[in-house]
Amino acid sequence: MDSSWITGDCWLGCERTGVRVTWLGPVQWDGQHAPFYACEPCLDRLKAQAFTHLMGR
Numbered sequence: 001m002d003s004s005w006i007t008g009d010c011w012l013g014c015e016r017t018g019v020r021v022t023w024l025g026p027v028q029w030d031g032q033h034a035p036f037y038a039c040e041p042c043l044d045r046l047k048a049q050a051f052t053h054l055m056g057r
Contacts, residue, residue, distance in 0.1 A: 012038035012046065
C-alpha cells in the first residue's frame with residue numbers, strides 16, 4: 001500500500017466504516033459529485049473481476 005490510503009468508509013460493496021480505503025475517483029450524479037473510496041479487499045475483488053473480463057476477450 002502507498003500513502004494514498006486513509007481511514008474512512010468503503011463505498012464499493014462491503015460498506016465497512018473506519019477501515020483503510022483509497023480514493024477511486026468521483027461519483028457523479030445529477031450534476032453533483034462525491035468521493036468514491038474502496039477498501040483493499042473490495043479493490044482486490046474489483047481488480048480480479050476486471051482481469052477476468054480482460055483475459056476473456
